[in-house]
Amino acid sequence: xxxxxxxxxxxxxxxxxxxxxxxxxxxxxxxxxxxxxxxxxxxxxxxxxxxxxxxxxxxxxxxxxxxxxxxxxxxxxxxxxxxxxxxxxxxxxxxxxxxxxxxxxxxxxxxxxxxxxxxxxxxxxxxxxxxxxxxxxxxxxxxxxxxxxxxxxxxxxxxxxxxxxxxxxxxxxxxxxxxxxxxxxxxxxxxxxxxxxxxxxxxxxxxxxx
Ligand code: GRF
Numbered sequence: 316x317x318x319x320x321x322x323x324x325x326x327x328x329x330x331x332x333x334x335x336x337x338x339x340x341x342x343x344x345x346x347x348x349x350x351x352x353x354x355x356x357x358x359x360x361x362x363x364x365x366x367x368x369x370x371x372x373x374x375x376x377x378x379x380x381x382x383x384x385x386x387x388x389x390x391x392x393x394x395x396x397x398x399x400x401x402x403x404x405x406x407x408x409x410x411x412x413x414x415x416x417x418x419x420x421x422x423x424x425x426x427x428x429x430x431x432x433x434x435x436x437x438x439x440x441x442x443x444x445x446x447x448x449x450x451x452x453x454x455x456x457x458x459x460x461x462x463x464x465x466x467x468x469x470x471x472x473x474x475x476x477x478x479x480x481x482x483x484x485x486x487x488x489x490x491x492x493x494x495x496x497x498x499x500x501x502x503x504x505x506x507x508x509x510x511x512x513x514x515x516x517x518x519x520x521x522x523x524x525x
Contacts, residue, residue: 318346319346319347319348320346320347320348320400320401320503320504321347321348321350321397321398321399321400321401322336322340322347322348322349322350322399322400322401322402322403322500322504323350323351323352323353323394323397323399323401323402323403324336324337324349324351324352324353324365324402324403324405325352325353325354325355325390325394325402325403325404325405325407326352326353326354326359326361326362326405326406326407327354327355327356327359327406327407327408327409328356328359328360328361328406328408329359329360329361329406330352330359330360330361330362330364330365330405330406331361331406331489331492331493332405332406332426332492332493332496333352333361333364333365333403333405333406334361334364335492335493335494335496335497336349336403336405336496336497336500337349337364337365337368337370338497339497339500339501340497340500340501340504343501345500345501345504345505346504346505347400347401347504349365349370350371350397350398350399351370351371351372351373351394351396351397352365352370352371352372352373353372353373353374353375353390353393353394354372354373354374354375355374355375355376355377355386355390355407355408355409356374356376356377357374357376359374361405361406362374371397373393375389375390375393377409383410383412384412384414386409387411387412387414387415388415390415391415391418399419399422400422401422401423401424401500401503401504402419402422402423402424403423403424403496403500404423404424404425404426404458405426405496406426407425410462411458413460416458416459416460417460419458420459421457421510423457423458424455424456424457424458424468424499424500424503425455425456425457425458425463425465426453426454426455426492426495426496427439427453427454427456427463428440428453428485428488428489428492429442429443429451429452429453429454430450430451430452430453430454430470430472431454431456431463431464431467431470432464433446433448434446435462435463435464436462436463438481439451440481440484440485440488441481443475443484444475444479444480444481444484448475449474449475450472450473450474450475451472451473451474451475451484451488452470452471452472452473452488452491453470453471453488453491453492453495454467454469454470455467455468455469455470455495455496455499456468457510457515466510466513466514466515467515468499468502468503468508468515468517469495469498469499469502470495471488471491471492471494471495472491473487473488473491474487502517505520505521506518507519507520
């Protein structure tokens with residue numbers, strides 16, 4: 316097994332989840348290299364952070380391609396230049412075609428701001444408030460062809476408070492995203508994740524902190 320795993324992170328905007336992963340990988344010295352941060356939008360704020368941290372960046376502009384298939388093919392070619400062991404979707408706002416998803420089967424993770432399988436799709440915090448749920452949260456999962464589905468790696472739960480609006484709830488969930496996403500990526504990098512009949516099993520830490 317190669318010691319250093321290559322990670323490619325895909326973003327569309329702010330990139331705060333990407334930042335939390337980059338920071339954790341560096342401060343905790345994971346056996347990986349953040350090989351590239353790729354955006355489908357040239358104006359994604361996260362690109363600046365990546366460049367400032369010495370991470371190669373690329374833009375594959377979704378609006379420059381005539382079809383989903385053409386865009387996904389171009390994106391795949393760009394990602395594969397970096398020989399990724401893992402592709403991390405971090406606020407990457409695109410629906411992906413089945414061949415693209417299949418190409419990265421078992422090596423592509425996503426974070427979704429709800430407790431899946433509740434509230435797939437967009438505006439999850441609005442959906443949660445409208446449903447009147449008392450808890451909400453975030454999910455890290457392996458990506459499969461069905462949108463916001465796929466084997467669940469980790470989840471975090473937050474309370475929904477009586478005075479919440481979409482923004483206060485989103486902020487509470489985002490703080491948890493920044494904890495569970497680095498944790499899940501680290502598990503992958505350490506080779507601790509196994510998918511068993513659609514259920515993710517996390518192996519014990521071989522080197523627990525003393
Ligand atoms: C996060 O809430 C993520 O779960 C959702 O979009 C948001 C992206 O935020 N898919 P950021 O770009 O990581 O800051």
